[in-house]
Amino acid sequence: MESDDDIPTLIDSGEGPATSSSEAPQEPRRIPCTIISGFLGAGKSTLLKRILTEKHGYRIAVIINEFGDSAWYAAKAINVTSPDDPAVQSEEVLELANGCLCCSIKDAGIAAIEKLMQRKGAFDYIVLETTGLADPGPIASIFWQNEEYSAGLSKEIILDGVVCVVDAVFGRTQMEEDHSIDGIGESLRQIACSDVVLLNKVDLVQSQNDLFETEDMIHRVNPSAPVYRTAHANINISRIININAYRVADHIRTAALSDGSAKANANLGHGVVPQPRHYELRGISSLQMTIPPLSFEKLARLEKWIQRVLWDKELPKEDSNPNVHPVQILRCKGLLVMETGKEYILQGVQTMYEISEVSEQDVHGLPSAGKLVLIGKGLDEVARSSLMSVLM
Ligand SMILES: Nc1nc2c(ncn2[C@@H]2O[C@H](COP(=O)(O)OP(=O)(O)OP(=O)(O)O)[C@@H](O)[C@H]2O)c(=O)[nH]1
Numbered sequence: 001m002e003s004d005d006d007i008p009t010l011i012d013s014g015e016g017p018a019t020s021s022s023e024a025p026q027e028p029r030r031i032p033c034t035i036i037s038g039f040l041g042a043g044k045s046t047l048l049k050r051i052l053t054e055k056h057g058y059r060i061a062v063i064i065n066e067f068g069d070s071a072w073y074a075a076k077a078i079n080v081t082s083p084d085d086p087a088v089q090s091e092e093v094l095e096l097a098n099g100c101l102c103c104s105i106k107d108a109g110i111a112a113i114e115k116l117m118q119r120k121g122a123f124d125y126i127v128l129e130t131t132g133l134a135d136p137g138p139i140a141s142i143f144w145q146n147e148e149y150s151a152g153l154s155k156e157i158i159l160d161g162v163v164c165v166v167d168a169v170f171g172r173t174q175m176e177e178d179h180s181i182d183g184i185g186e187s188l189r190q191i192a193c194s195d196v197v198l199l200n201k202v203d204l205v206q207s208q209n210d211l212f213e214t215e216d217m218i219h220r221v222n223p224s225a226p227v228y229r230t231a232h233a234n235i236n237i238s239r240i241i242n243i244n245a246y247r248v249a250d251h252i253r254t255a256a257l258s259d260g261s262a263k264a265n266a267n268l269g270h271g272v273v274p275q276p277r278h279y280e281l282r283g284i285s286s287l288q289m290t291i292p293p294l295s296f297e298k299l300a301r302l303e304k305w306i307q308r309v310l311w312d313k314e315l316p317k318e319d320s321n322p323n324v325h326p327v328q329i330l331r332c333k334g335l336l337v338m339e340t341g342k343e344y345i346l347q348g349v350q351t352m353y354e355i356s357e358v359s360e361q362d363v364h365g366l367p368s369a370g371k372l373v374l375i376g377k378g379l380d381e382v383a384r385s386s387l388m389s390v391l392m
Pocket residue numbers: 038039040041042043044045046047131132200201202203204230231232233
């Protein structure tokens with residue numbers, strides 16, 4: 001670490017940053033950021049390498065935090081590279097001294113990224129690889145657009161999505177047996193916070209049944225994240241980069257609810273509220289449901305319920321349920337369809353949430369059903385009926 005104030009600095013390689021092809025002033029544009037999380041040894045670096053060598057047209061700044069031999073998080077490096085343009089292969093290395101990113105990002109980590117942003121123009125995409133032990137939730141919330149929480153970073157960076165790499169060989173055991181953080185298995189936290197899951201190393205698994213069972217477990221913990229099977233992280237990059245997971249309704253619209261909900265959806269729009277399902281594994285629980293078209297009054301009630309659960313971490317008290325019922329949300333996602341045909345996306349990370357209207361060109365056809373997925377703690381039968389009562 002070079003600086004006195006513990007703020008990491010970029011070490012200039014001497015070759016200078018790439019310049020924009022056009023000198024014309026450009027609209028300020030937020031840089032998308034993809035977070036790669038995943039189980040130890042699952043293939044995160046392999047995925048990163050693949051991203052950096054694929055042809056995708058982005059000049060990518062990479063932030064890595066390594067788990068060093070001495071059990072210290074040793075160094076994080078930022079490289080600016082573009083496989084499409086050898087001229088920008090110049091490497092700019094940023095060495096950070098202390099702490100894993102999830103611990104230090106609120107201080108030196110943020111400063112590092114702010115310094116990186118002073119070089120904007122040199123890159124147009126950020127990929128951040130976390131260690132296999134990191135909880136991506138707090139990291140993701142740094143980039144959340146709520147400026148109060150993101151120390152202004154969200155003015156310049158937009159979270160594109162969180163990709164979790166799961167080991168197809170050991171993933172199930174890891175989910176069942178790893179350490180827990182605050183009562184939740186750490187690998188399950190990573191799945192909870194992800195927008196896309198890669199089930200990697202499928203070449204090493206003989207039994208299709210084993211793969212199905214691991215996939216099933218992932219789906220139950222996070223019903224809204226698509227799971228792709230990969231060997232050596234070989235994936236069509238467009239499935240993980242620039243997916244706009246927090247903005248695009250299609251992600252949620254096409255996310256399968258785990259019981260083949262097409263049939264259930266067919267009955268919606270007639271005031272039928274299907275039974276939500278919930279699932280619990282090692283402290284984490286998920287609750288998912290399809291939601292019939294809402295009136296604005298119901299939307300307001302649902303939002304109030306969400307606020308109560310996210311901010312107060314308990315269910316609203318009711319006559320039928322006067323006791324305190326603690327809940328915690330790690331991630332929530334929803335597509336809320338209105339009776340008028342308008343659609344809204346709900347996105348939430350930790351205690352932050354946003355409900356934004358889907359632009360008209362992204363609303364396809366007649367509204368059918370909305371979807372809501374909550375992942376966290378305490379999302380049990382009581383939570384289920386509390387949510388149902390809001391929608392009745
Ligand atoms: N057979 C096989 N080996 C793989 C695959 N993906 C990665 N590997 C190998 O598995 C080892 C671990 O891969 P990494 O990409 O370093 O995993 P990681 O998640 O970055 O590891 P940590 O940072 O230690 O958590 C390396 O030797 C890879 O070459 C795969 O799909 N199949």
